[in-house]
Amino acid sequence: MLRYLLNKIALLVPTLVGITICAFAFVRLLPGDPILAMAGEHGVTPARYEQLKEQFGYNLPIWEQYARYVGEVATGDFGVSISSKRPVLQEFKTLFPATLELSFFAMIFAMVLGIPAGIFAAVKRGSWFDQSLMGTALVGYSMPIFWWGLLLIIFFSGYLGWTPVSGRIGLQFFLRPITGFMTIDSILYGKWDALRSAFSHLVLPAIVLGTIPLAVIARQTRSAMLEVLGEDYVRTARAKGLSSARVIGVHALRNALIPVVTTIGLQVGTLLAGAILTETIFAWPGIGKWMVDSIFKRDYVVVQSGLLLIALIVMAVNLIVDVLYAVINPRIRAA
Amino acid sequence: MKKTLTFAAALLAASVLGGMANAKTLVYCSEASPANFDPGTTTGGNDFDASSRTVYSRLVEFKHGGTEIEPGLADKWEISDDGLVYTFHLHPGVKFQTTDYFKPTRDLNADDVVFSFDRQFNKQNPWNGEKYLPNLTWDYYTGMDMPKYVAKWEKVDDLTVKLTLTEPNAPMLANLGMDFASIVSKEYADQLEKDGKMADFSTKPIGTGPFQFVDYQLDSVIRYAANPDYFKGKEKIDDLVFAITPDATARIQKVLAGECDIAPYPNPADIATIKANKDVTLLDQAGLNIGYMSYNTTIPPLDKPEVRHALNQAIDRESLIKSLFQDAGATPAQNLIPPTMWSWNKDVKFDSYDPEAAKKVLADAGLKEIQLWASDRVRPYNPNFQRAAELIQADWAKVGVKAEIVNYEWTKYREEGKKKERPGAFQIGWTGDNGDPDNFFATLFACSAIGVSNYSSWCDKDFEDLIQKAKKTSDQGERTKLYEQAQEIFAKQAPAFLLAHSQVYAVVRNNVSGFMMDPLGIHRFDGVDKAE
Numbered sequence: 001m002l003r004y005l006l007n008k009i010a011l012l013v014p015t016l017v018g019i020t021i022c023a024f025a026f027v028r029l030l031p032g033d034p035i036l037a038m039a040g041e042h043g044v045t046p047a048r049y050e051q052l053k054e055q056f057g058y059n060l061p062i063w064e065q066y067a068r069y070v071g072e073v074a075t076g077d078f079g080v081s082i083s084s085k086r087p088v089l090q091e092f093k094t095l096f097p098a099t100l101e102l103s104f105f106a107m108i109f110a111m112v113l114g115i116p117a118g119i120f121a122a123v124k125r126g127s128w129f130d131q132s133l134m135g136t137a138l139v140g141y142s143m144p145i146f147w148w149g150l151l152l153i154i155f156f157s158g159y160l161g162w163t164p165v166s167g168r169i170g171l172q173f174f175l176r177p178i179t180g181f182m183t184i185d186s187i188l189y190g191k192w193d194a195l196r197s198a199f200s201h202l203v204l205p206a207i208v209l210g211t212i213p214l215a216v217i218a219r220q221t222r223s224a225m226l227e228v229l230g231e232d233y234v235r236t237a238r239a240k241g242l243s244s245a246r247v248i249g250v251h252a253l254r255n256a257l258i259p260v261v262t263t264i265g266l267q268v269g270t271l272l273a274g275a276i277l278t279e280t281i282f283a284w285p286g287i288g289k290w291m292v293d294s295i296f297k298r299d300y301v302v303v304q305s306g307l308l309l310i311a312l313i314v315m316a317v318n319l320i321v322d323v324l325y326a327v328i329n330p331r332i333r334a335a
Numbered sequence: 336m337k338k339t340l341t342f343a344a345a346l347l348a349a350s351v352l353g354g355m356a357n358a359k360t361l362v363y364c365s366e367a368s369p370a371n372f373d374p375g376t377t378t379g380g381n382d383f384d385a386s387s388r389t390v391y392s393r394l395v396e397f398k399h400g401g402t403e404i405e406p407g408l409a410d411k412w413e414i415s416d417d418g419l420v421y422t423f424h425l426h427p428g429v430k431f432q433t434t435d436y437f438k439p440t441r442d443l444n445a446d447d448v449v450f451s452f453d454r455q456f457n458k459q460n461p462w463n464g465e466k467y468l469p470n471l472t473w474d475y476y477t478g479m480d481m482p483k484y485v486a487k488w489e490k491v492d493d494l495t496v497k498l499t500l501t502e503p504n505a506p507m508l509a510n511l512g513m514d515f516a517s518i519v520s521k522e523y524a525d526q527l528e529k530d531g532k533m534a535d536f537s538t539k540p541i542g543t544g545p546f547q548f549v550d551y552q553l554d555s556v557i558r559y560a561a562n563p564d565y566f567k568g569k570e571k572i573d574d575l576v577f578a579i580t581p582d583a584t585a586r587i588q589k590v591l592a593g594e595c596d597i598a599p600y601p602n603p604a605d606i607a608t609i610k611a612n613k614d615v616t617l618l619d620q621a622g623l624n625i626g627y628m629s630y631n632t633t634i635p636p637l638d639k640p641e642v643r644h645a646l647n648q649a650i651d652r653e654s655l656i657k658s659l660f661q662d663a664g665a666t667p668a669q670n671l672i673p674p675t676m677w678s679w680n681k682d683v684k685f686d687s688y689d690p691e692a693a694k695k696v697l698a699d700a701g702l703k704e705i706q707l708w709a710s711d712r713v714r715p716y717n718p719n720f721q722r723a724a725e726l727i728q729a730d731w732a733k734v735g736v737k738a739e740i741v742n743y744e745w746t747k748y749r750e751e752g753k754k755k756e757r758p759g760a761f762q763i764g765w766t767g768d769n770g771d772p773d774n775f776f777a778t779l780f781a782c783s784a785i786g787v788s789n790y791s792s793w794c795d796k797d798f799e800d801l802i803q804k805a806k807k808t809s810d811q812g813e814r815t816k817l818y819e820q821a822q823e824i825f826a827k828q829a830p831a832f833l834l835a836h837s838q839v840y841a842v843v844r845n846n847v848s849g850f851m852m853d854p855l856g857i858h859r860f861d862g863v864d865k866a867e
Contacts, residue, residue: 048477052472055470055472056470080469080470081370082470083370083377084370084371085468085471085534085537086371091553094553095553098555150582150584150585153584153585154584154588157592158588158591158592161592164592164594165588165589165592166580166582166585166588166589167556167578167580168555171362171594174550174558176550177552280581281582281584282582282585283555283578283580283581283582285553285554285555286554289554289581290554292581293367293368293554293581297370297379
């Protein structure tokens with residue numbers, strides 16, 4: 001097991017180097033000179049241009065800039081935002097709980113609906129339910145998040161008035177963050193109406209962000225279930241005279257869930273990518289919206305370090321999934 | 336039911352936000368998070384809405400809804416005959432805001448004013464550099480050429496400040512009304528420096544403005560309370576909340592749903608929906624901007640005014656504007672400056688569409704081919720350079736001129752475009768800074784701006800004399816006359832095709848009163864009230 005783990009960690013090193021190169025190159029490959037882009041319509045005088053270039057370190061040779069950047073990152077220094085002048089890591093820490101909270105509830109939404117729907121579709125294979133479910137899943141998977149979010153806002157918030165349009169909690173609640181998770185903070189403050197407000201603000205963005213994972217999980221559960229239902233031990237269980245619910249719920253589901261767990265883990269990347277759009281539409285103060293804002297502000301330091309931090313999280317989650325997978329499925333460890 | 340809920344929410348808000356009975360809360364759905372709350376260090380309109388226009392005041396202010404200057408922290412001022420010395424007399428008894436992080440022990444005085452500017456250029460000032468914040472560039476102070484014009488700031492006595500210039504510069508007064516010229520507290524700065532918490536100066540602002548800062552939850556909500564000691568009288572609104580909502584459609588849905596009271600910048604596509612709604616009002620105004628197309632006036636045959644006029648006449652401007660701006664609309668430009676700016680000459684008319692007349696002049700001049708420049712960037716004054724280029728290309732083809740469209744990425748585009756030898760017609764525009772006509776005329780068409788931002792390489796002696804004289808004259812009536820003449824010359828010489836001033840919008844709920852569109856593109860909440 002230890003060897004397996006070390007192996008996985010060793011494999012992360014080249015990925016990590018690749019990501020630092022990508023994040024570093026991304027900013028430099030964007031069209032336009034970052035200093036001129038920052039200057040806007042006023043432009044800068046040649047003297048001031050040179051001065052700014054030196055101030056931001058763009059006058060050094062490219063390899064030296066990269067070495068400097070990697071050196072800083074390695075010591076935990078992710079730089080300071082050009083626009084807000086705050087340390088990037090500090091902003092990230094403030095905003096990340098919001099993204100985590102939204103992703104968590106999006107995932108709950110996707111699992112609570114996706115797994116039962118997948119099971120049901122597999123059991124009733126070929127029925128109208130199965131077919132329409134798989135059709136819907138395909139639509140959900142291909143749904144542009146931006147459009148889907150605005151559609152839900154216009155219908156549920158604008159037309160029906162059931163849910164708030166955007167934001168994280170009603171503006172009448174003024175809670176200074178303790179954990180940064182609005183639901184948990186509301187409980188810690190003992191404000192139940194604030195908790196209700198936080199949940200009502202979570203509904204639409206969680207649905208929007210959870211739609212693609214929902215489609216993936218439903219399809220994955222269905223196909224895993226179908227495979228397991230054809231296995232000998234399921235037939236044996238049925239032959240023993242066990243109830244259908246017990247056969248499906250205990251014998252088949254436990255085995256079918258192994259690939260589903262992996263799928264769920266791999267959805268983290270999808271969730272973070274989806275968060276960029278979802279958070280922008282719903283004014284959700286997380287890292288996705290932060291990245292978009294920074295791109296518009298041409299805050300290259302935030303874009304560069306933000307990309308790296310997000311990549312680090314995705315890598316960490318993937319590592320955890322790999323390990324968990326090995327724990328629940330011993331065959332992997334030997335391989 | 337809905338009413339009961341609203342009432343309950345209002346009650347709750349009142350009890351949570353400081354326990355005041357019937358506290359009036361105004362919610363503004365802002366379009367982006369502020370970079371920070373120190374207006375000297377930031378450049379965005381949303382930064383200024385959240386800092387300088389709420390928390391701070393300046394020596395002089397722009398009239399609400401206009402570009403004229405009126406007294407601010409300075410009750411009055413004198414300008415010496417040679418235009419070099421400005422003496423400002425401060426309003427007595429102005430208090431800085433008292434918050435849970437700062438309690439002022441003295442009123443505003445000349446030290447605060449001197450400090451507010453000194454920190455922006457004096458390298459010896461500890462607040463000028465790294466010690467305060469990393470990578471400080473003081474963009475507006477340098478961008479408005481303050482280092483070139485300001486010789487020194489001096490305290491005469493507690494309530495008198497003297498500004499000495501290196502040369503006469505009438506737009507200086509308008510510069511002092513700009514956001515970067517907000518007056519900060521020296522006492523607060525000293526205290527933070529002593530406590531080793533200098534960075535707090537940009538996150539916990541203290542000013543003399545109508546609202547005081549309460550709290551900012553990053554990228555989410557900013558809270559302010561009315562400043563009880565505001566020297567122009569306490570505001571009618573008790574609490575001001577900025578709900579940061581970047582998506583334009585979501586912003587408008589929030590106003591329609593009553594989750595916020597005011598929202599700027601709706602999507603053009605939503606304008607019809609907004610107009611149809613009975614609970615809200617759509618405010619609009621020609622923005623302080625101009626979209627235009629510069630002809631290189633040094634390269635024949637574009638050096639002849641009649642050729643440039645003919646090219647203007649060949650463009651169906653009305654259709655062009657409609658196609659570019661669609662439902663958002665735009666005001667066709669008569670002059671380089673927008674009609675909201677003082678000195679706008681109403682008698683000057685832009686070339687009317689007359690392809691027949693144009694055809695003859697262009698044929699006589701032998702103009703068969705021309706370069707037509709376009710970039711990829713969306714600008715407030717021109718949402719689509721490429722589309723505009725294609726439409727103009729088609730119009731010019733009808734009069735026998737073949738236009739070749741030249742494309743570059745935005746920064747490269749401007750680099751290439753400003754070169755003296757750049758041929759043809761170059762699409763560009765400008766968004767004004769301080770509401771002074773000099774900010775348009777001299778920045779864009781002064782002889783000294785050739786190779787910098789005079790994309791027409793146009794240097795007309797009469798025009799130049801007028802705008803330089805206007806720059807050095809402090810009397811506004813006289814300046815107005817000079818700029819009016821300058822606009823006549825501009826129209827006669829036609830160094831550029833003038834497109835339009837784009838329209839800016841805001842959506843306001845009908846129970847809000849006193850909110851005005853501002854030609855400077857800022858959003859002010861002083862004087863705003865809300866009926867329950």
